Amino acid sequence: MPIVQIDLLEGRTTEQKRVxxxxxxxxxxxxxxxxxxxxxxxxxxxxxxxxxxxxxxACDK
Amino acid sequence: MPIVQIDLLEGRTTEQKRVxxxxxxxxxxxxxxxxxxxxxxxxxxxxxxxxxxxxxxACDK
Amino acid sequence: MPIVQIDLLEGRTTEQKRVxxxxxxxxxxxxxxxxxxxxxxxxxxxxxxxxxxxxxxACDK
Amino acid sequence: MPIVQIDLLEGRTTEQKRVxxxxxxxxxxxxxxxxxxxxxxxxxxxxxxxxxxxxxxACDK
Amino acid sequence: MPIVQIDLLEGRTTEQKRVxxxxxxxxxxxxxxxxxxxxxxxxxxxxxxxxxxxxxxACDK
Amino acid sequence: MPIVQIDLLEGRTTEQKRVxxxxxxxxxxxxxxxxxxxxxxxxxxxxxxxxxxxxxxACDK
Numbered sequence: 001m002p003i004v005q006i007d008l009l010e011g012r013t014t015e016q017k018r019v020x021x022x023x024x025x026x027x028x029x030x031x032x033x034x035x036x037x038x039x040x041x042x043x044x045x046x047x048x049x050x051x052x053x054x055x056x057x058a059c060d061k
Numbered sequence: 062m063p064i065v066q067i068d069l070l071e072g073r074t075t076e077q078k079r080v081x082x083x084x085x086x087x088x089x090x091x092x093x094x095x096x097x098x099x100x101x102x103x104x105x106x107x108x109x110x111x112x113x114x115x116x117x118x119a120c121d122k
Numbered sequence: 123m124p125i126v127q128i129d130l131l132e133g134r135t136t137e138q139k140r141v142x143x144x145x146x147x148x149x150x151x152x153x154x155x156x157x158x159x160x161x162x163x164x165x166x167x168x169x170x171x172x173x174x175x176x177x178x179x180a181c182d183k
Numbered sequence: 184m185p186i187v188q189i190d191l192l193e194g195r196t197t198e199q200k201r202v203x204x205x206x207x208x209x210x211x212x213x214x215x216x217x218x219x220x221x222x223x224x225x226x227x228x229x230x231x232x233x234x235x236x237x238x239x240x241a242c243d244k
Numbered sequence: 245m246p247i248v249q250i251d252l253l254e255g256r257t258t259e260q261k262r263v264x265x266x267x268x269x270x271x272x273x274x275x276x277x278x279x280x281x282x283x284x285x286x287x288x289x290x291x292x293x294x295x296x297x298x299x300x301x302a303c304d305k
Numbered sequence: 306m307p308i309v310q311i312d313l314l315e316g317r318t319t320e321q322k323r324v325x326x327x328x329x330x331x332x333x334x335x336x337x338x339x340x341x342x343x344x345x346x347x348x349x350x351x352x353x354x355x356x357x358x359x360x361x362x363a364c365d366k
Contacts, residue, residue: 001356006310007225016336037114053306054220057197078233080154084149102235178266179261184345189246207275210267251347298330
């Protein structure tokens with residue numbers, strides 16, 4: 001039943017997301033013993049104007 | 062004050078979302094006695110490359 | 123694959139949550155045609171000091 | 184370590200988001216004493232068909 | 245309609261949260277012109293074993 | 306800047322969360338090339354009455 005939400009700056013390829021989904025699923029399986037079938041992952045692409053650190057948008061850095 | 066977030070695979074029509082919003086609001090009203098005015102719903106459309114189950118992206122199934 | 127997150131002020135009984143889960147699942151099934159098995163719901167209980175509207179905590183109203 | 188997620192109806196300019204990020208970061212810094220560097224903000228733009236209040240989509244109002 | 249979710253390490257007082265809610269609401273009002281009544285804030289307290297940076301739990305630092 | 310939120314059924318030990326944080330951080334690093342320092346993870350423990358699949362609370366299964 002683990003549900004994972006991952007917010008990333010946009011620009012990742014489908015292949016990168018494919019590997020991300022595989023590896024994160026495996027990481028959860030190995031660490032807490034959840035079955036892969038029970039693990040859902042949502043990836044969210046953030047535009048650079050939609051993420052800020054220390055009060056500054058990523059598009060301004 | 063209930064705040065609802067619903068992640069769906071992309072491809073739903075506005076009409077489907079309209080019915081979704083109505084019915085989910087009613088479901089919450091009936092089950093916990095919240096007033097409709099107090100219920101907010103956020104719908105998020107997931108691209109098929111942004112959702113994975115069992116380590117596999119939805120676009121690869 | 124719909125994933126639902128519902129934030130509620132604390133104080134709901136397990137029976138209310140039971141009905142909530144049933145009815146929201148049914149609402150999604152009927153509106154967008156998802157199978158019940160594909161629908162996950164996370165309920166989050168908010169303490170009254172953890173929710174604010176119009177700049178005022180719920181515990182202060 | 185504060186992590187902030189802000190869902191807004193779409194249509195805000197980058198300049199509005201820039202000011203939003205600055206001011207929200209400052210508000211958190213002043214109220215709980217977190218350093219700006221530790222504060223992350225995610226902004227999410229909601230299409231009007233993806234937000235509902237009282238069971239009605241924002242695009243129908 | 246802005247909906248704000250703020251994850252904080254546990255340990256903040258109700259008074260700190262009160263000020264946080266006031267100031268964040270004002271920051272959003274001033275930056276994007278939303279009315280205070282339309283702004284909802286959810287605060288989530290994270291236990292130190294439930295937050296990690298650089299792969300390390302906050303309780304281990 | 307990846308921000309990860311993981312919802313789990315309650316009952317995991319701190320040691321399991323420690324390994325989870327390490328392995329998920331490493332999985333993200335390897336798949337998309339983010340630095341560990343840029344990766345934040347929030348773990349949320351769900352009570353069994355706060356998670357439902359197929360309309361049924363986990364505490365009823």
